[in-house]
Amino acid sequence: MMFSPEEAQTIRNRRVKSPRPPRIQQDLLEARQLKDRLEKTPGLTKTALAAELGISRFELILRLNLLRLAPEIQAEIAAMPPSVSVRCQISKRALRNIAVISDSARQKIEFNRLLGSEG
Incomplete structure (x- = not known):
């Protein structure tokens, strides 16, 4: 089946995904709400x-624990640009491990280490 150049471009445009915010931003927003x-x-x-x-109390607490992240880390997550990639490299699981650290300076060190290992 052959398409005119205009039809072909229309089909290609439909396939292009629009950038979406990283999932972790949505998770942090949900925790605040x-x-x-x-x-x-x-x-x-x-x-x-x-x-x-429809979740366990344990899962709710895990979600709320994201708010224990240092304010600077939360701000950096909120400032992440939208992307067309399927997954953000920063996962809830990795951030949960950082959130349990009580010292915010140590949290920042671990967060920067996580960002460094991202790519």
Whole structure:
């Protein structure tokens, strides 16, 4: 089947993916929204919220723990540009390991190490 140049370009344009924000940005935003909901809804427990979302309390806590990242790290994640790549190299799992570190300076060192190993 042959297409005119205009038709061929139209088909190619449909295949081009538009840039999307890294998934980790969405995860961090979701964690903020969940925390806000817990704080603004009197009597709402983590257990009840988890049940409402259809996840375990443990999974809810893992999501909320992303907010333990140093503010500078959260800002850097928020500033990441959209990409057409399927996966962001920075995963929730890797960030969870950094979030459990209580010292923000040490968090930044580990985060920079993670960024360095990214490519």
